[in-house]
Amino acid sequence: MYKVIYAIIVTIASFLGLRAQEFQGMAVYESKSSTSDFKTRMEGNKDMTPDMQKMIEERMKKMFEKTFILNFDKSTSIYKEEEKLEATGQAGGGMRIMNAMSGGGGTYYKNVKEKTYTVDKDFMGKEFLVKDSLPSLKWKMEAETRVIGGYTCYKATAIKAASATDFRNFRPKKEEAKKQGTEKADDKAASDKKTNFMDAIELPKEVTITAWYTPEIPVSQGPEGYWGLPGLILEVNDGKTTILCSKIVLNPKEKIEIKALTKGKVVSQKEYDDDVIKKMEEWREMNQGRGGSSTGTFRIGG
Template identity: 75%
Template structure:
C-alpha cells in the first residue's frame, strides 16, 4: 500500500516538474522614447526647413518607436525586435548604427538563474557577441498597484548609472543665450557636441506576481513577477499582449555568432567610433554632423 502511494506521489512530482520545465510564455512590448526636446531644438533652428524637420521626425520615430517580442520560461528569455521588412530594406549603415544604440538590432538572451546575458549585435558591419553579468538592480518596493492588461501589478523603483552608448539616454544641452559666445557656437561641429548624458536614470517598473517569473524586457529583471511596464528616463516600454504556454514553443537559447566581448569592451568600441565621427566632421569644416542616410 505504502509502495503504491509512494509511486503515485513520485509520478505526480515528476509530472509537475516536467510541466514547470516546459512552461513558456510570450509577451509583446511597445517601446517609445520621447523626442520632444529634440523637436523643440529643431523648431528653433532657422536654417532647417519644415520638410527637413518632417523627414528627421519620421526617421526618429522609426528609431525610437519599436515593437519587441519576449519569449520566456522559468529561468531564461530571449528579447528581440519585431522584424519589419520596410525598415530592413531602407536602413543604411548610419541608420543601423543608430538602431543598435536605441535598443534594437540583435537578440537579448537573459539567464536569471546564472545571472548572465548574451547579446548578438551588428555594429559598423561587424558581428559582436556581448557576454556579461546581469545588472544588479536594487529594487525598492513602492506599494502602489494598478492593472495592466488584466493583470494586477505592483510598483518598484531602482536607480542605476546611465549607459553612455544608449542613444535613448542622450538629451540636447541646455543653452544660455547670455553665456553662449559666437566662438563657442562655431566649435560645435557634431551632433555629439550638442548632446548631454545624465549620470544616472531612475527606473520605475510594474510587475505582476500572477506570472511568477523573474523576467522582463531588455535587461530589466529581478522582481517576483513578469515586468509588464518600464519607465526608464525618457523611454517607456509597455506590454501589449501576453500568451502563456503557447502551442508553438520557441527555442530559448543564447546566440553563438560574433566576436565575443564584454559590455565594457563593446561600449568602448562604440564610443571610439562616435569620436571618429566627430573628428571626421570637424575635418569637413563642421557642416557634416552625424548624418542618417536612408540609403546603403
C-alpha cells in the first residue's frame, strides 16, 4: 500500500513541476513480436527449402522488429516508426497486407484530454485517415515495481479484445483444429488449406496487456494506442509483442509541433478494419484459386 501512496505523491509533485514550464519529451521504443511458432511450422514443412525459409524469416523480422519515436507533451503525442532507407515494392499482395498489419506505418496522434486519436494509413495503395475515440482499457493497478532506464515503474494489467487487423495478434492453429478442418473438407479444399497461409492461423478472442508506467514522468501517454495510466508507459507486453522504451529525453532543445495529420480519406476504425478484412479475404480466395503458393505456406510474389 505504501508503494501506491508513494507513487501518488510522486505524480502530484512531478505534475506541479511540469506546470511551470512548456513541457515536452521524446521517447524511443523498440518493438518486437515473437515468431517462434511460425518458425517451428516452417521447419516442419517439407515443401519449403532452406533458402525459402531464410527469406521468409528475414522479412518477418523486418515486419516484427521495429523502432518507434514518441514525442509528447502534457496532453498530446505523436508515435511514428523510425524512418529507414530500404527497398520497397518487392513484396507481393500477401506480404503487403501483413506489413500493413504489423504495427508499422502511419503517424499515431493521441489527445488524451479529448480522448481521441488520428492515424494515417497507406493500405494497398489507398490513403486513409483513421479518426476515432481512444480505447478505454480497465487498468488494474498493481503494487509490483521495477526500474526501466533509471525510472521507477509500476505494473498495470488489462484485457482487451484482439484486433482482427493486427497481424501480431494471430497464432498458428493448433494441429488438432487443423486436422478436424481437413477431415471435413473435400480433397481439393484440403489441398488448398494445406498450402494457404491464412488458413493456418487463427485469432484469439482476448489479449492480456501488461504495462509498466513511471509516475516520475506524469503524462498519460504511451506507445501506440496505450494511455490512461498516471505516468508515461515505458513497456508494454501485448500478447506476443513487447514494446520497450530504450531512451528518454525530457525538454529537448529542439521541440517539434505535435499535431494530427490531415491527408487521407477520413474513416472510423471500424470502417478501416472492415476494408482491411475484405482485402484479406480477397487475397485469400485469389491465393486458393492459384492452388496455393510456391513456398507451401504463403505467397511471396504478387
